[in-house]
Structure formats: C-alpha cells, structure tokens
Amino acid sequence: MIFLQLCADGLLLGAVYALFSSGLTLIWGMMNVVNFAHGDFVMVAMYVAFFAFTLLHVGPLIFVPLAAITLFMLGVVVYFALVRHVMRGPMLGQIISTFGLALFLRYAALWAFSANFVSLPDTLVGGVYDVAGLRLSASRLLAGATALVLTLGMHLVLTRTDLGSRMLAVSEDRTAAALVGIRPDPMQALAWGIGAASTGVAGALIALFFYVSPEVGNSFTLLAFVTVCLGGFGSVPGALLAGLAIGVIQSLSAYFLGPSTKDVVVYALFIVLLWVRPQGLLGRA
Amino acid sequence: MKSLPRVLLVAVAGVLVAAPFLSDNPFYQRIAALTALAAISASAWNLIGGYGGQVSFGHSVYFGLGAYSSLLAFTKLGVPPIAGAPLGVLASFVLSVIVGLPSFRLRGHYFSMATIAIAALAEVLVTNWAFAGGAIGLMGPANARSLADLLFRSALPYYALFLVVLGSLLALTYLMQRGRMGFYLRALGSGERAAESLGVPIRRYKLYALLISGAFTSLAGSLYVVMIGFIDPNSGFGILVSVNMVVMSALGGAGTLFGPLVGAVILVPLEEMTNALLGGGGSGAAYVVYGAAIMLLARFSPGGLAQWWSLLAGKGRRGAA
Amino acid sequence: MLLEAQSIVKSFGGFRAVDGTNLTLHEHELIGLIGPNGAGKSTFFNCLAGDALPDAGSIHFRGREITRMPPHDRARLGLARTFQVPIVFDGMTVRENVMVGAFLRRPHRHAAAAKADEVLAFTGLAEQANQQVTTLGTPGRKRLEIARALATEPVVLLLDEALAGLTAEEIETAIELVRRIHASGITLIVVEHIMEVIHRLTQRVIVLHQGRALAEGAPAEVTRDPRVIEAYLGRRAGRHRP
Numbered sequence: 001m002i003f004l005q006l007c008a009d010g011l012l013l014g015a016v017y018a019l020f021s022s023g024l025t026l027i028w029g030m031m032n033v034v035n036f037a038h039g040d041f042v043m044v045a046m047y048v049a050f051f052a053f054t055l056l057h058v059g060p061l062i063f064v065p066l067a068a069i070t071l072f073m074l075g076v077v078v079y080f081a082l083v084r085h086v087m088r089g090p091m092l093g094q095i096i097s098t099f100g101l102a103l104f105l106r107y108a109a110l111w112a113f114s115a116n117f118v119s120l121p122d123t124l125v126g127g128v129y130d131v132a133g134l135r136l137s138a139s140r141l142l143a144g145a146t147a148l149v150l151t152l153g154m155h156l157v158l159t160r161t162d163l164g165s166r167m168l169a170v171s172e173d174r175t176a177a178a179l180v181g182i183r184p185d186p187m188q189a190l191a192w193g194i195g196a197a198s199t200g201v202a203g204a205l206i207a208l209f210f211y212v213s214p215e216v217g218n219s220f221t222l223l224a225f226v227t228v229c230l231g232g233f234g235s236v237p238g239a240l241l242a243g244l245a246i247g248v249i250q251s252l253s254a255y256f257l258g259p260s261t262k263d264v265v266v267y268a269l270f271i272v273l274l275w276v277r278p279q280g281l282l283g284r285a
Numbered sequence: 286m287k288s289l290p291r292v293l294l295v296a297v298a299g300v301l302v303a304a305p306f307l308s309d310n311p312f313y314q315r316i317a318a319l320t321a322l323a324a325i326s327a328s329a330w331n332l333i334g335g336y337g338g339q340v341s342f343g344h345s346v347y348f349g350l351g352a353y354s355s356l357l358a359f360t361k362l363g364v365p366p367i368a369g370a371p372l373g374v375l376a377s378f379v380l381s382v383i384v385g386l387p388s389f390r391l392r393g394h395y396f397s398m399a400t401i402a403i404a405a406l407a408e409v410l411v412t413n414w415a416f417a418g419g420a421i422g423l424m425g426p427a428n429a430r431s432l433a434d435l436l437f438r439s440a441l442p443y444y445a446l447f448l449v450v451l452g453s454l455l456a457l458t459y460l461m462q463r464g465r466m467g468f469y470l471r472a473l474g475s476g477e478r479a480a481e482s483l484g485v486p487i488r489r490y491k492l493y494a495l496l497i498s499g500a501f502t503s504l505a506g507s508l509y510v511v512m513i514g515f516i517d518p519n520s521g522f523g524i525l526v527s528v529n530m531v532v533m534s535a536l537g538g539a540g541t542l543f544g545p546l547v548g549a550v551i552l553v554p555l556e557e558m559t560n561a562l563l564g565g566g567g568s569g570a571a572y573v574v575y576g577a578a579i580m581l582l583a584r585f586s587p588g589g590l591a592q593w594w595s596l597l598a599g600k601g602r603r604g605a606a
Numbered sequence: 607m608l609l610e611a612q613s614i615v616k617s618f619g620g621f622r623a624v625d626g627t628n629l630t631l632h633e634h635e636l637i638g639l640i641g642p643n644g645a646g647k648s649t650f651f652n653c654l655a656g657d658a659l660p661d662a663g664s665i666h667f668r669g670r671e672i673t674r675m676p677p678h679d680r681a682r683l684g685l686a687r688t689f690q691v692p693i694v695f696d697g698m699t700v701r702e703n704v705m706v707g708a709f710l711r712r713p714h715r716h717a718a719a720a721k722a723d724e725v726l727a728f729t730g731l732a733e734q735a736n737q738q739v740t741t742l743g744t745p746g747r748k749r750l751e752i753a754r755a756l757a758t759e760p761v762v763l764l765l766d767e768a769l770a771g772l773t774a775e776e777i778e779t780a781i782e783l784v785r786r787i788h789a790s791g792i793t794l795i796v797v798e799h800i801m802e803v804i805h806r807l808t809q810r811v812i813v814l815h816q817g818r819a820l821a822e823g824a825p826a827e828v829t830r831d832p833r834v835i836e837a838y839l840g841r842r843a844g845r846h847r848p
Contacts (some may be wrong), residue, residue, distance in 0.1 A: 024472070030392075032394070034397070034398065036342075036397075042315025081584075082580055082583070082584055086583050086584060086586050086587075088584075088589050088694075089587050090475075091338060091340075091393055092334075092335075092338065092340060092535065092539055092540075092583075093582075093587030094583070095340045095393065095394065095397050096340065096535060096579050096582070096583050097579070097580060097583035097584065098529065099342065099531075099579065100575075100576045100577070100578070100580040100583060101576065101580055102576070103528060103545055103573075103575055103579065104576025104577050104578030104579075104580060105574055105576070106572075106574060107552075107570075107572035107573040107575075107576060108573045108576075110572075111570055111573055132349050143514075149430055186342075199545075204452075218405070218524065219405075221401075222401065222402055222405060225398050226402075237520040252291075263405070263409055264406060264410065267402045267403075267405055267409070268406060269408040270399075270402045271399060271403060271406070274387075274388065274391060274395055274398075274399050274402075276388040279576070406810045438721055462716055464714075464715055465709045465713055465714075465715070465718070468698075468702065468705055468706050468709055468718075469706065469709065471695060471697060471698060472695045472698075472706045475694075475695045475696055475697060475698075476691070476693040476694065476695050477693075478657070478693060479689060479693035479695070479754075480695070480706065481676070481677045481678050481681075482655065482656075482657075482681060482686070482687050482689070482754070482755075483678075483681055483686075483706055483707045483754055484678050484681035484682050484707075484709075484710035484758055485676045485678055485706070487678070540697065587695075
C-alpha cells in the first residue's frame, strides 16, 4: 500500500517535472542550445506565484497564468537579447551564455530575497482526497493534472497544428526551413517563449506545495536534464514518460533510502544514462 | 616600435609580481597570494576548457579532491597537509579516466552537463560522509609542528610558493601549446571532424588535457587548504569554485596562455575588496555581477580580453605599416 | 589494388542511401565519382573516409580491412580526405592549420613547420602563411583543405567537390593543382559535379545512381551512356541521343 502511495505521489510530481522538461526539450531540440538556466526559470516562476499571492492576494487561478505569461516574455527576451547572437558564435560562448544567465538569476534572487525559504500556505488549495485508499493532497492533484494536460497539449500543438509543424521543420533543418519560407527567428523565439512558459506554469504549481528559495534552481535544472536525457533529446512524449518515471524513482528512493539521497539517485542515474544511452528512450541519436 | 608595448607589458607584469615582496601591507599580500592560487586553478581549467574546447562546469571535483586528500592525510595520518597533495593528484588521474573516457564520446553540451552532475553528486556524497567531516568539514594543523606543515603567519611565503607552481604550470602550458599537443587540442576544439580526418586521435588528446588539467586543479585544492587551513563540502566542491575558474579564464581569454591569469588579477582583488567593503553579504552581489559579465562576454566578446587585445594590437600593426 | 570497397550498404532510418556499391582503386589512378543529387555519393564517400560506418560490406586499404576503422587511423595509414564545406581551425594562422596535418608524420614542431611550408608552396598558399585563417575566402579555404590533407603525406587522397563554387579561372588553377598532386605520386578519387573537370582530369569514372554504381568507364563513354543521361535528366532525355 505504501508502495502505491509512493508511486501515486511520484506520478503527480513527475507530471510537473515532465511539464518543465518538455519546455527544455523543445528549446534544445529546436536549436541545439542548452538552457542551463531552465531550473532557475522555475525558481523565478515560484517567486512570481508567491508574490502574486502575498501582495495581490490572488489564487492559483490567477497566478499560474500570470507566471506563464511572465516567463514567456522572459524567454522571448532572452532569445532576442542573448541566444540569437551567441548561436552564431563560438561554442564556448554558446555554452557559457545560459550558464551566466543561471548565475545571474540565482544570485539576484539571493540578493533580493535572501536565502530564507518562504512558502505559500497549505490551505491555499486545501484538502486531501481519498482515492481508492490512497491519500492524495488537492494541491498535488491539481498540479499533476494540470501539468499532464498541458504537456499533452504541447505535444498536440507541435504535431497537429500548422505552427507546430513549422517549428518542427526549423528544428529538423534550419536552412531547409528557411529555403521553404519559414523564418527561423520567430519560430525559435516562440520555442523559447513556450519553453519558458512551461517553467512558468510548473513553477507556480510547485509553489503550492514546495518551499520557495533562490537555491532550488540548480536541482531543477539537473532534474530537467535527466528527464530530457532519459526521454530523448527533442521528444516531448519522451519527456513526459521520463518525467513520470523520475518522479516515481525520486519518491521511492526518498522513502526507502532516506530523504537526502533523493538527489543522489537522480544524479547518478543521469551520469549512467549519459554514458550508456545518451539518446534516451525516444530520442533521435 | 612594435616591441615597445611588449616591453612595457613585461615591465608592468614584473612590477606587479614583485610588489607584494616589497610592500608590508598584509591585506595586499593576502590578495596577491589568493590571486596566484586562483590563477593556478583557472590556468589548469584552461587546458581542457579553453584549449580543448570541452567546457567543464564541474572542475570543483578536482579542487575538492586535492583539498580533502590533504586534510584527510593530516587528520587521519598525522602527516603535513602538503604530503596529501600527491594522493589528491593520483585520485584526480583516476577520476579523469573514469569520467573522461566515456564522456568524451558525448557532444559538447552533454559533456558540460555531465560535469555539473558529477560535481553536484560529489558535493552531496561528501556532505553525507562522516569520515570526511560531513557538512562540517575538516581543519588543518592549528600549530606548526615542523616547517613541512607550511603554517606561516604572513601571506608572503604562500605567495612565493603559489608563484612557483603557477610559473611551472604556465611554462608547461607554453611548451604544450607550441608542440603537437597544443596544435591537436586547438584543432579538436575548433573543428573536431576535420582534426580527426588529419589523424588526430580525439579522445586520447582530450583525455591527456583532462589528466593534466585535473592534476593541477587538485594541486590548487591542496595548496588552498595549506594556506586557509579549512575545507568543507561547499568550499571544496561547491559550484562557485567551478564558476570562478570558468569566469576568470573566459574573461581574460580562454585558450590563451595568460588569459586566466589576467582574469584572476582582475576578479580576485575585486571580489576580496567588495567582501571587505560590504561584509560577508557582499559575495551574493559579486555573483550577480559574474553572471551578467558572463552573459555580456558570451554575447559581445567570447574571446575575452585577449580578443580585445589582439584587435588593438592588430590595429597598431596596420597603423605602423 | 590500393583501395577496395565491396557491396557497401548504408541506410539512414528507412532510407538506403548506398545500396551495394563496389569500387576498386589501383595505384596511381585518378578516378572520378559522379552522379545526380541524392545518388549516395556523399554517403559512400563518408564510408570510405571513415565518417560513416557501413551497415554491410567491407573496405580494404593497402591490404588491411578498414571498414570500421576511425578516421584518424585511416589518416595514419595514408588515406586522407577533404571536406565539401571547408572546416578551418579558426584562431590559428594558415601555416598553423597546415601544421596540424603535418604533425601526423613529424611530431616535432620544426619538422612540422618545414613540411607545412613545403605544402603551402606546393599549393600556392605560401604568401598567406602568416595570416589568420579566417581571412581566407572560399577558394583559399578549399586550397587549405587540400594543403592540410597533403601535409599528412597520404597515399590516397579523396577530394569532395573541391572545385565547387569556384570561378572559371579558379577552376583552371585547381585542375592544375590536382594534376600536380597526381604527378607527385598520390592516387586520387575526385567527387565532382562539374563535367568539364571530370573529362579533363580523370581516366575512369564511376556513376552512382540511387545508391548503386550505374556505369563505369572512361569519361567520354560514360557520359554518352543513355542510362547515365537518363539518370541525370530523366527518362525522356535518355531516349534522345544528343
């Protein structure tokens, strides 16, 4: 019974991981630029949610979309101000650019908000539901369900809409896409916007039940990397499956091996994965 | 006429290097020692990250290895901390082989990510390892039992020691850069497929660079604890240790001989002085500036100051012609 | 027989780019590899060079099997290649670029520099030796590709569309360079689109089409072959002899 409970909790959290990891895989698949600041985007979203609640007294119905929009704009700005230029330059510049962004966001938050944790009250989305003998908290249910729906939505948009196929074309072959009249710049900016928006939603949802602190960025970034690697670089369905799997793995190892090991298991898995099967479960090699 | 700027540069450098010996300001001497130490790590990183083009964000693993080897040797075996340095270097060789061989198959971004994960893993593992002092860390000798403990009251002897190590590393880098290894590293850093078609054994040379880079970084870690006398998971394996190496090299010019040193000369005094002015809380602000600086560098001048310098020098030459 | 490829098959996803192609190369030949776009030339070329590993078939070079050998070992054995889109080592001068190739046989700096200068003179790049490689235009970069490969002192040189994108005058110089390379004792395979070059340089031509060798022979014969014309221009063109 405990096992099922752990799995259920893991799946719910894993769905949220899947959501922001889908954003990372979208960006990475589109333009071979790794967003080392992805986890810090999630952190920013968490603070947006927190401040929206404490200063504007609005609930998740408002602050989740608010965070999504804010992060969308941040993503687009980052693309035009930074990424677009470094992509044309040497590899060192490409790699350190988003790393610099991560540092900037993290330490700006540390400086502005100090290292103290803050959190949203438990009662915000209150209640615990009893579903077939499993105790599921309403906030986690909301987060998991929303994340799942949005991740599937992202996948559908990419594969079933015109816009989506244009984005996929640019990710396959930027030059060829340009030759058939698809301008890469707006598509890539959009990818950054959507990718960042996914962290916006995910972060705002996570804030419902996790503490908020400037330091969480690093572990979320690594989590996103593991998920993307496991699921396959460029694959949203892969990120979904992998996210769910990682959520369950974390949940189980936290219980059976101790809470401090939950990160260790994920990092170790990541390292093994990179060496054994870098293209992941569903990825292109 | 062209040689005048060079002569001037050498003279200025000479003055800067000698100055701490001639001054009697302990604060200034301490900064000089810390600068030299940072320059060692940054120059070591430069071998694999600058020349080899494999950007490691996890070099703190090596630094921590060296630091912990030294203090473990002291606390468990009673030997002077510096005697633990060879152990650290040996451990770094092993780590380089285990880490390097598989990850050099991976494309650039994957390698960088792997280094972040490895460093994060190391930090968590050490924090939970009671033998190594857990979250509290380890301390060095409180009183000098012999000269070998290298416990000095002034920062000057440390400065001298670090200069010797830095000088050796730079000399080694210079020789490497002029020879086949240097050419092969630079080639694989800027055109791996072409380099391979010309006979460059890619993985082998990346590994050579990593072995040397890791060894000197580990040595820097040992030297750090010799001077500071303390290590904990954060100061040994923390991400900021890695970040410092990357920023200093990138600022001065990754892949150039003196780039990391220039970066260290600019950033270490800056950081120490902001800390002194703003108290401990200042370090948060420093990293905001670092982050912004990295982004600006990446966006406008990935080659760092060295890129500016050669542009200036190029203009000068054209002017003279 | 210097280089032999037998029944090479290479697929990408579901698509068979190379479908059972053979090639034999004898010492001192200068042969051409042609075919319409999508014929599998690049893929086959990459299999020979070591950039791609064939799914089936074998390649032998100087008596040794090299089918799965990585490119750097092939270079060591004496098989060199150039890239269609030149890859330059930026941050280095023209001479330093060529030295990267020279270091293969000459581990010491002075010897490598001497060899590089020799090759630079041979390929007409001596004047630009000290320039940053990024100052070279496309024709210079193509010549640099060749110079670097020559510095490895190869026995066989594979040229991948080394003359594409050049002006008529530059093509003349390039043809003359290829002739000199051949005269110095190196065996060559030249992949080209420009028929004039093929006619003037090569003794034997292999035509690839849909992953297979369609025809093989002297350039004049092969270009009159109706099957070849059909492959390039389509069915109806093949029916009418020019």
